[in-house]
Amino acid sequence: MSSLIIQRQSLKFRARTYMAFVFTPRAPIADWLMELDATLERSKSFFAGHAVALDLSEVRLSPNGIAHLIANLAERNIRVLGIEGIELADAAGLPPVLRSGRGAPELPEPEPAAVPVPAAEGAPRANQAPASLLIEEPVRSGQSIAFVDGDVTILGSVGSGAEILAGGSIHVYGTLRGQAMAGVTGNRRARIFCHRFEAELLAIGAYYKTADEIEASVRNGPAQAWLDGNTLKISTMN
Amino acid sequence: MNDKKSARVLVVTSGKGGVGKTTSTAALGAALAHQGEKVVVIDFDVGLRNLDLVLGAERRVVFDLINVIHGVAKLPQALIRDKRLENLFLLPASQTRDKDALTEDGVAKVIAELRSKFDWIVCDSPAGIERGATLAMRHADAAIIVTNPEVSSVRDSDRIIGLLDSKTEKAERGECVDKHLLITRYNPWRAARGEMLSIDDVLEILSIPLLGIIPESEEVLRASNVGSPVTLNSPLSAPARAYFEATRRLKGETIPVKIPSESRGIFNKLFGRKAA
Numbered sequence: 001m002s003s004l005i006i007q008r009q010s011l012k013f014r015a016r017t018y019m020a021f022v023f024t025p026r027a028p029i030a031d032w033l034m035e036l037d038a039t040l041e042r043s044k045s046f047f048a049g050h051a052v053a054l055d056l057s058e059v060r061l062s063p064n065g066i067a068h069l070i071a072n073l074a075e076r077n078i079r080v081l082g083i084e085g086i087e088l089a090d091a092a093g094l095p096p097v098l099r100s101g102r103g104a105p106e107l108p109e110p111e112p113a114a115v116p117v118p119a120a121e122g123a124p125r126a127n128q129a130p131a132s133l134l135i136e137e138p139v140r141s142g143q144s145i146a147f148v149d150g151d152v153t154i155l156g157s158v159g160s161g162a163e164i165l166a167g168g169s170i171h172v173y174g175t176l177r178g179q180a181m182a183g184v185t186g187n188r189r190a191r192i193f194c195h196r197f198e199a200e201l202l203a204i205g206a207y208y209k210t211a212d213e214i215e216a217s218v219r220n221g222p223a224q225a226w227l228d229g230n231t232l233k234i235s236t237m238n
Numbered sequence: 239m240n241d242k243k244s245a246r247v248l249v250v251t252s253g254k255g256g257v258g259k260t261t262s263t264a265a266l267g268a269a270l271a272h273q274g275e276k277v278v279v280i281d282f283d284v285g286l287r288n289l290d291l292v293l294g295a296e297r298r299v300v301f302d303l304i305n306v307i308h309g310v311a312k313l314p315q316a317l318i319r320d321k322r323l324e325n326l327f328l329l330p331a332s333q334t335r336d337k338d339a340l341t342e343d344g345v346a347k348v349i350a351e352l353r354s355k356f357d358w359i360v361c362d363s364p365a366g367i368e369r370g371a372t373l374a375m376r377h378a379d380a381a382i383i384v385t386n387p388e389v390s391s392v393r394d395s396d397r398i399i400g401l402l403d404s405k406t407e408k409a410e411r412g413e414c415v416d417k418h419l420l421i422t423r424y425n426p427w428r429a430a431r432g433e434m435l436s437i438d439d440v441l442e443i444l445s446i447p448l449l450g451i452i453p454e455s456e457e458v459l460r461a462s463n464v465g466s467p468v469t470l471n472s473p474l475s476a477p478a479r480a481y482f483e484a485t486r487r488l489k490g491e492t493i494p495v496k497i498p499s500e501s502r503g504i505f506n507k508l509f510g511r512k513a514a
Contacts, residue, residue: 138445140400141393142367156445159396160389175442 020051020081025069027059033072040076047078053098057085066094131168138174139164148185160200169193180225181208188227193237197223207232243276245356247349248488249378251402253394255365257386258422261458261468263362264292265481266382266488268467271326273485275357278317280348281331282374283364284340290330293320294465304332307344313351322470327356337370349377367397372405379408380416380488382449386423387435392443395419399446418449420484425454426498437497450484452477453498 025032040047052073054066061069070080082098131150138156139145145152145164152166157174164170164178167185169192176194181203183190188205197219201210204227214234222237250263260283267279281289284304290296295318301311306329313329320326329348332339352359363374375381381402385395402415409415421440428434441448452458453476461471469478476498483493 137403140403141396143400157443159400159443160393161397162400177443 020053021047022053022055022084023073024055024057025059029059029061029065029069036076047076051081052078053082053084054080054095055084061086063094070094133166139178141178157196158194158199166190179203182225183227190227192225193223195222196220197234197236202232202234204232209234242354243357245278245353245359247353247359247361247377247379248382249361249363249375249380250382250384251363251371251375251398252365252384252391253367253371253398254386254391257384257391258452258458259365259384260288260292260362261462262382262384262420262422262452262481263289263360264467265469265478266485267358267360268293268320268323268326269469269478269482269485270358270360270488271320271323272469272473273489274325276325276355277358277360278327278329278352278356279360279362280329280352280374281362282340282370283362284331284370285333285336286364287331287333289362290318290328291465292462293326293328293467295320295328295330296465299330302330302332303348304335304339306348307339307341313348322466337364337368337373340369340373342373342376345373345376367401371398372401375402375406375415377407378402378415380418382418382420382488383444383446384420384422385440385444387421387429387437387440389435392435392440395444399444417446418488419444419446420449420452422452423454424451424498448495449487450480451495451497452480452484 023036054069056066066083066086073080080095082096083094084098086097133145133147133150133152135145135152135154136156139154139158139162141159141161143159143162145154147165148167150166151168151171152164153171153173154164155173158164158172158176158178158180160177162178163181164172165181165184167190168182168187169190170180170182172180172194175196176192176199178199179201180192180194180199181201182192183205184203186205190204192202192204199211199214201208202214202225203209204225207227207230209232218234218236223234224237225232225234227233250259250266252259263279267277271277279289279293280303281287282303283289290299298318301316303316305311306313306316316329318328318330320328329352349359361374361378364370383395383398385391399417402417403409406415419441421437424437425434429436437448437451455475455477457472457475458468458477461468464471468475469481472478473482487493
């Protein structure tokens with residue numbers, strides 16, 4: 001029991017799945033960046049602070065070209081956590097190469113799709129849990145709830161500046177004041193329901209609307225949002 | 239076990255600056271001490287200390303919290319006893335250092351030592367959500383969230399409540415920090431005209447129990463300027479009475495909260511005439 005003996009813990013590695021937006025640039029890159037700028041113009045901080053992966057399988061870029069592209073994205077406050085679709089040998093000095101991303105259904109270009117990024121190959125699948133997450137407390141400003149595997153139900157309110165990401169639908173029994181993103185893995189049938197709608201941003205799959213773009217008539221009451229073709233629709237529920 | 243105490247640790251916090259944390263810390267600390275409790279108020283705003291001024295103790299600061307943490311001074315050397323209330327002590331912050339001088343272990347030791355000597359430890363948090371603020375709330379048993387009835391203050395308070403539920407020692411043990419909402423700078427005229435959030439709006443957004451509503455008042459400013467908590471300087475004023483009631487609620491009494499209104503109270507009449 002001497003204090004001099006240092007207990008060595010055996011080193012354990014665990015794999016974990018995370019959510020990330022995937023960008024698929026197309027040649028010419030300059031045009032693609034302009035399209036991206038047009039998207040960012042509508043909501044400047046939409047990608048800020050979120051993990052973004054680059055899928056470069058549709059373009060042929062030299063390592064210098066890739067570094068240049070990443071620098072261009074960094075100027076727009078977009079941080080690249082990994083690259084998909086390039087050879088390992090090209091990747092020196094670049095973010096790590098990602099493989100075996102679980103495919104999400106194809107989403108229309110050039111909107112970013114969101115797919116899970118596996119942290120490692122052959123990661124053991126988590127035990128199959130019921131695909132819903134229940135949050136009994138209010139979600140406070142600055143908090144983020146991400147649940148890729150299914151629906152999220154929140155009994156309290158979602159504060160201004162809080163965000164909810166769900167693979168399935170989002171149900172808020174209090175007031176939704178923050179951001180809600182449903183169907184983030186590409187489920188176009190996902191919906192957002194809330195008892196009182198005052199949201200800052202809603203998204204389903206790759207489609208989103210900021211508070212500015214949402215008509216005032218649906219605010220301050222029960223509302224739902226769904227995808228109708230390529231349009232995000234919001235209506236009251238009375 | 240000769241007269242060993244076990245203090246309740248309160249953090250007075252808000253996220254946003256300038257909402258009245260320091261004023262409220264001084265007013266509540268003095269009110270508790272006035273009711274016979276042994277109280278220490280700690281200034282965690284290292285580099286921008288104010289609590290010493292509000293308590294009128296700025297000319298008696300020799301050692302401070304950082305000196306104690308770094309072992310330069312012993313805790314009893316740094317504690318300043320109030321000249322008016324012998325039960326009230328101040329542990330000042332250092333003005334020449336910054337928040338990085340606060341260490342987690344150091345703060346834990348100071349709080350542990352104070353716990354056995356006092357009934358109440360009131361930690362005055364700096365604004366923001368960085369080191370100073372997180373260390374001020376770290377050991378809290380209960381939190382007083384100071385909020386002005388306006389949107390930016392309310393959202394910052396919401397953020398702070400989230401941190402109280404994740405970053406405190408109690409939260410990490412799976413327990414819950416008691417949370418009390420103290421609405422300050424409430425102005426009945428502006429509220430009536432819809433220029434401020436209503437009390438109901440604030441309570442609906444933050445959904446934590448209400449500890450008290452402190453009306454906006456010249457008395458608060460006057461007390462700060464003479465270096466005396468409003469609860470000592472003008473104990474019969476509306477804000478002082480609201481602070482006294484808040485401390486009784488803190489100690490578990492059930493007193494209904496009255497919303498200050500335009501028509502009620504001599505304070506309002508005087509104030510109204512003065513403004514005209």
